[in-house]
Structure formats: C-alpha cells, structure tokens
Amino acid sequence: MAVAVSISPAKITTTKPIIITQFPDNPKPLILEQCKTVRDLHQIHAHLIKTRFISSPSVAENFLESAAILLRHQPMDYAISVFEKLNEPNSSAYNIMIRGLTLKNFSHEAVLMFKKMKETSVEPDEFTFPCVLKACSRLRALEEGKQIHGQLMKLGYRSSGFAENGLIKMYANCGQAGIARKVFDEMSERDIFAWNALFSGYTKSGCWKEAVDLFHYMLETDTKFDEVTLVSVLTACGRVGALKLGEWIKDYIEANGLKRNPTLITSLVDMYAKCGHVDKARSLFNQMSHKDVVAWSAMISGYNQSNRCKEALSLFHDMQKANIEPNEVTMVSVLSSCAELGALAMGKWVHFYINKKKLPLTVTLGTALLHFYAKCGSIDNSIEVFKKMARKNVLSWSVLIQGLASNGQGDTALKYFDLMLTKHIQPNDITFIGVLSACSHSGLVKKGRELFASMIKDFDIEPKIEHYGCMVDMLGRAGLLEEAYQFIQNMPMNMKPNALIWRTLLASCKVYKNVGIGEESLKKIMDLETVHSGDYLLLSSIYASVGRLEDAFRVRREMKEKGVIKKTPGCSSIEVNGVIHEFFAEDDANFESEKIYAATEKMMKGIKLAGYVMNIEDARLEAEEYDKETSVSHHSEKLAIAFGLIKTSIGTPIRVSKNLRVCNDCHEATKMISKVYNREIIVRDRTRFHHFKDGLCSCNDYW
C-alpha cells in the first residue's frame, strides 16, 4: 500500500516540516526517523485518522509503539490516550504499554496495566513477562512477582530463558536470593545474564559467601563469565576477605586486557581496601585514568574503614581539587571520618554542603550525620538532624540513643527508646548496646538490670558478648564489683567471657581500689590471651592506690621482663582552623613539640597555683621509674589541651578526642584548666564525653 501524503507547512511550527510522500506498511522506521517531538506524532496521528489507517491493527500498534517507546523522554499520557482508543487491544499492545511504562519509570502503572490485561482476559505472551517482572523488580513488589511467577508456570513459557532471568532479577531485588537460586537451578540452560542476575541477587542480599562459592563453581565447571560477573564477585571478595580469589581476578584482568574498564578497577580498589590492603588499593586507584565519583568514594571509604581517617579526609580534599562532585555516598564516609577524628568544623562544613547541593538526606546519610554530631559532643545537633530525617530505621534510632548515652544524657536516651517502641520500631541488638550503655554511664543500675532481662524475655534478642560487657561495665562503674564478678561467673555455657570483659572489670577495680578482684581479673586475662602492658599498669596502679608500692613495682618489673605487647599508645587529637593535630604521649614527632611542651609546663604550673595536686600514686610510680609511657604530665590529652590553649582565641571551647579512657589525673587536671583558663573543654574518650566547665565535669566524676 502506498499513499501520497502532504501536510500543509502552515500547520507546522517545528523547524523542519515533515513531508511524507509515501506511507509504508510499517511506519515505525519512518516515525523513528522523523518524529522528534509529540507535535510530530500528532501530525502522523491526524493523518492516520484521516486515512483510516488507524483502524488497521498493525498500523495502530506501530503507532502506539512510537508514542510509548520511541519518544523516550516524553511522558506516557499520549500513548495512554492512543491505547485507550484501541478496541480490543491484544497482548502485543499491552506489552508495548507495559514496556513503555517501565522504561519511563512508571513501574507501578506498568504492574496495573498487567492487572488490567488479566481482568480483560487478554492472555500474556512470552514477551509480557520480562517487562512486567522488571517493573516488579524496581518496585520490590514481591507479592505481585510471586503471582506472576505462578502464572508463568501455568502458561509454561519457559523455553526462552528471558522470563526466568526476569524472575531471578525480581527475586534478587526483593532480597530473596534463596528463591532466585531455586529458579536458577531449575533452568535447563543458563546464559551469562542468568548467572549475573543471580550474582546481583547475592550482592543485594549480602550473601557474600554464596557469591564467592558460586564463582568457584563457575570456574570448576568452566562456565564463561564476563566483566559484570567479576564486578559482583570482587565486591563479595571484599566483604568476606577472600583476598586470594580477589588477586586471582586481578591477574585475570591484567592477562585479558580488562584494565580499561573503570568499574572493574573500582571494584578491585574496593576489594583490596576491604581486605586490609589499602595501600595496594591506593596504587591501583592512582593508576586509573578516569576516576569518577564512585572510584573516589570507594577509596575514601577504604581509608575510613581501615581507620585511616586523616587520609580519608585528605583524599576528599584531593577529590575537590580534581573537581569531582561528591555524592551522598561520598559524604557518608567523609562524615564517618570526621566523627572518628572529632573534626567538628570539617563535618559542619559537610552538613552545609549537603544542604547547599540539596543532596538527598537518605537514611544512611542522615544517620551518618547524626552519628557525627553525637561523636563530636554536639548532641543537640544530632537531635535536630534526627527530627529532620524523613525516614529513619532502627539504626538511626540506635545511633541517637547511643549518642545520648555517651553524652551523659541517659534519661533522654531511655525516653527515645520508649518513643521508639510506641512507634513500633522493633529494637535490635545494637539498640540494646545503646540502651544498656545509657544505664551504665548514668548509673541507672536497676533500670539496666530490668532492660537486660527484658531484652531476652520481651524482645527475644539473644544477648551477645558485648551486652554482657555492658552489664559488667555498668555494675563495675557503680562499684558493685562483687556482683559484676558473679555476673561473669554466671554467664551461660556457650558465652565464654573474653579478655575484654575481664579488662572492663579490671578498669573498675582501679576506680574502686579493689585488689582481690583486680588480681583475679588479670589472671583471667592471662589465661585467655597475651596480656597488654595496659593490663599490668592497671593492676600496678591498684596496688599503688592502696599503698602496696612493693607490689606495684613488682608488677611493673614482671611486665618488663616478659616483654609484653605495648598497649595502644594514647593519642589525642584536636582540630584547629580545620586542621587535625594528633598528639601521642611523649610525642616529639610533632614539629612544634618544644613549644607544646613549654605550653604544657606553663599550663600545669598555672593549675598547680590554683590548687591542683598531681595524683600522688601515679606520680610516685613515675618519679621512681621515669617511665616514659606513663609520664602523667605528658599524657596526650594534656598536650592537646595545651596546644588548644595557645592556638585558639580566649573563650573558644576546646574539643579534644582521645582513643583511650581518660585517666583520673587528666580528669582532675582538666577540671582545673577549665576553671583557671575560663574555657569550656569537651573531651571525648573511648567510651563517652566529658564536658568540662568552671572546674566541673558533666560526668559528675562518674565514668
């Protein structure tokens, strides 16, 4: 059929008039070529109506396809109106609509279209299923997906494999890796897409080990894989620490010339970083010629997860110099590093940037932000962020509760816990770490015991070793050492107390000068693992505090003779003008060390004049030993505070973060410094915050 067509140029406002001289049987290529706008489509439509070609099903269908799919960036309104005018649309027409709706992200409407198809008794064909399954996959509509699976089985379109691949993807996206695997296993032939769909399911459901195993199986059976497979497998390798397989893949990539695929190299960077080889990751990252936001984010996250937070922030600065815009994922790692370092100014800038760039405040980003504020002692800002978050999950609540607990607001923490329950958010084991430490830091022993019991009884949460640790900490801090000891003895058979539990008790013994339980705790630590120098030092201080200096020295001698592992060196950091400065006890690596020691001496003299007396026991031990490690006046937080005093203007609060628990002497000294120098001093130690002001501390000397 050939028809001459001419369209009056007067009606056309687009730059190029459409001249159709011959109307072909299949107008699709023509429409594809000429139709750039809805307006063009209108003209064709008018023509088809005028010539009554629209009544031919094949022409109508082709036209519908043009409206639904070819004009990719137009909304579906027009296609819908065309579709609705069809009398008795067949499955192909429905397929076009479902495909178009899915393509343009109207997944919900696509599923509704499929339902309508069923209601009007139009039988779906083999082309229907992949499209509607894709829509279900996007929506994570597991129920609908299962129904479609049922129909598919009944109709038996199983030959092509397209539908099964769709099913695997759908189940994968709905977090049902197990069902996805079943579909996969039942397929008679599996192409690379089926394999990759299953891998992606494992990735989305966090089934890392399964992914690694599946890839081993692929290798054993000599099954072909591609670069997409390798990306998934490398991600899994990182999560389970499968370095050997990861390196095998790296060699494969090099041997097969795949190094130019940036996504693949990014996965490699991620794999090395997560397996603890950050420097290897960095050298691969450096070799990448095109680094996108994901590559940068992966590397920053690598530093962050390896506890190399200063390098994470420094790389973030490089990223900005390279003019790569960070996204919300980048910011999660950056905030996490800021939190770890106590980099308040830097994190505040990130918060500002998030607002300015209108980055979506996802649950993850919101939680990272409130965690950051809580870790910097700005708990009011945490609460503010929490309230602004449109969506929160159990972790957001738990982080807030933990934050309130460590900032000494145990009562508020428990209030949020109650609020959480009224909102029917199911608490988990992490929530209870927060709740129990709230009780611990605020001395709410009775409440803590109740909650621990309730955790098992009412919430059916199996306490982990960490929860037992919280209880020991709580009882120990409250001076109930005997009860804490009994509590450990009565731990269930399958929950053997670890060294950390006994260290917690040992630390409490130092506070309450309990020699007997202290000695017992050290023995238990020795039975379990290599003793750290810190353990010996604690027992030595306990002896000294009750006047048993001979024993105190004996323990120290033993420590030296045995050549024990050194404890984690004390490290304190302070942010001045956006730069993080780190101090170690007796640190002379710092380029300004002389000035800092002078400032520290001056500061210590200043508080001595005001009546501060150095902790006698510790000072005596020190005087007789000249033990550098324990030199009380050069504890890292004193150096950091002295640095803060000389580097910031009068009246500015000083914020210091340290990696260990603050010692008695530093605590007393800092109280005095806050009074004498009229400064607010906020010290974050390993477990909580101390807000010092006017000679007092927010922890009420209870920590």
Place this chain on the structure above:
DNA sequence: CTAGGGTTAG
C-alpha cells in the same frame, strides 16, 4: 517487540 554492573551508618 523482551535482559545486565560498582561506592553506603554502629
């Protein structure tokens, strides 16, 4: 006429 990938909080 149908189908595929990476980075994320305690």
